[in-house]
Amino acid sequence: MKSKPILTVREYVDRLRLTKNLDIRAFLVFQRLCRFYKTLNVVAALVAGLSLAILTFNEFHPTESSLVRAAEGFLCSSAITAVISAMTSTMLLFRFEGQEHATRKDLALAWSPLFMLDLAIVEYLLGLLLWYNGKNNRWRIALMSLQMVGLLLFSISLAVWMWQSMTTLHYPTVGASISLDKKRTCTHKDNLEQRQKGFQAQDLPKTFQDTVEVTRQLGKQYLWIDSLCIIQGLEEGEETDNWKKESKRMETVFSLAYCTLAASSAKGSDEGFLKLRPSSLPLQIQTKDGRWFYVSTEVDNFLEDVEKAPLNG
Numbered sequence: 001m002k003s004k005p006i007l008t009v010r011e012y013v014d015r016l017r018l019t020k021n022l023d024i025r026a027f028l029v030f031q032r033l034c035r036f037y038k039t040l041n042v043v044a045a046l047v048a049g050l051s052l053a054i055l056t057f058n059e060f061h062p063t064e065s066s067l068v069r070a071a072e073g074f075l076c077s078s079a080i081t082a083v084i085s086a087m088t089s090t091m092l093l094f095r096f097e098g099q100e101h102a103t104r105k106d107l108a109l110a111w112s113p114l115f116m117l118d119l120a121i122v123e124y125l126l127g128l129l130l131w132y133n134g135k136n137n138r139w140r141i142a143l144m145s146l147q148m149v150g151l152l153l154f155s156i157s158l159a160v161w162m163w164q165s166m167t168t169l170h171y172p173t174v175g176a177s178i179s180l181d182k183k184r185t186c187t188h189k190d191n192l193e194q195r196q197k198g199f200q201a202q203d204l205p206k207t208f209q210d211t212v213e214v215t216r217q218l219g220k221q222y223l224w225i226d227s228l229c230i231i232q233g234l235e236e237g238e239e240t241d242n243w244k245k246e247s248k249r250m251e252t253v254f255s256l257a258y259c260t261l262a263a264s265s266a267k268g269s270d271e272g273f274l275k276l277r278p279s280s281l282p283l284q285i286q287t288k289d290g291r292w293f294y295v296s297t298e299v300d301n302f303l304e305d306v307e308k309a310p311l312n313g
Contacts (some may be wrong), residue, residue, distance in 0.1 A: 040117065044086040047120050051079035051127070074127030078120045085116035185269050186232040189240070195228075206272035207263050213274065214261060224253055 054075055092113065185205050187195050201212045208225065215223045231242040239247075254260050263273045282296035 040089050040113065041086040044082040044089075044113075044117055044120065047117075047124050048079040048082040048086075051075040051082070051124055054128075071127045071130035074123045074130065078123035078127060081116050081120035081123060085113045085120060088116065089113035186227040187230070188232045192231060205269035207266045207269045210272045210274040211261055211263070218258070220258055224257065226250065226253075 052075075185208070201209055204212070208228075211225065212223060226246075230246045231240045233240050233243065266273045280296055282294040285293045285295060287293065
């Protein structure tokens with residue numbers, strides 16, 4: 001039976017571009033909501049508290065100007081919206097607790113508290129602006145306008161930076177870290193054209209083949225091996241433009257992967273890691289008082305098996 005070819009570099013990139021419009025930002029919101037919901041609630045509580053403080057200590061009255069009355073409405077609304085945002089984020093936290101991966105429904109729900117908090121902040125700022133205007137303090141209006149413009153520019157620059165720094169999606173991807181022979185197994189300028197045309201899994205070194213097999217057994221469609229997916233330099237210390245760009249995103253790729261495979265037992269790319277473990281029979285010794293002792297030379301040794309493994313050497 002002929003093995004199915006794995007994705008080529010070009011196919012992987014093209015598929016990434018086609019699916020980039022999926023809500024990766026919602027996934028980031030989902031992650032941050034699960035990790036930093038307390039901060040979100042503190043911000044929401046702060047907005048609500050400031051709004052209520054202004055309403056309480058500045059003594060709004062119906063006799064005030066229409067701008068001041070409008071400001072009162074915005075501040076009241078921002079306080080209510082902020083409280084709802086905090087309550088929603090807390091409820092979603094309980095829903096998402098212990099959940100490693102987000103569904104489309106989860107992503108849609110994750111946007112709601114952030115959207116409401118954004119709305120509360122806008123209402124709060126607009127309420128302050130109208131209140132300053134109603135009090136006829138022109139310098140305060142100018143100051144508030146500058147603050148709003150600065151906040152807007154900061155938000156835009158932050159959004160652009162996040163979008164540029166996040167080019168990987170939350171695919172059900174398996175990441176692999178493998179010790180290998182660079183010139184023969186990596187994707188580089190000399191074999192890039194051939195790799196883009198496609199290749200069979202059996203053409204890869206044994207460790208790569210084992211990684212493909214594990215990915216298939218896990219039922220996952222995508223596999224990321226940096227030495228295959230990133231164009232490498234052949235000379236020692238040589239860095240290609242593609243490597244300079246993609247190496248900065250390695251942490252993101254592996255942190256968003258379904259799981260990461262580390263072939264720590266393989267001394268090279270040809271050795272593989274799917275192999276039978278040597279069986280051992282412990283020696284049984286019975287003492288004079290009838291107690292049994294078991295002696296075995298095969299013991300788990302984290303220092304030797306992991307810390308001093310070929311991958312970490």
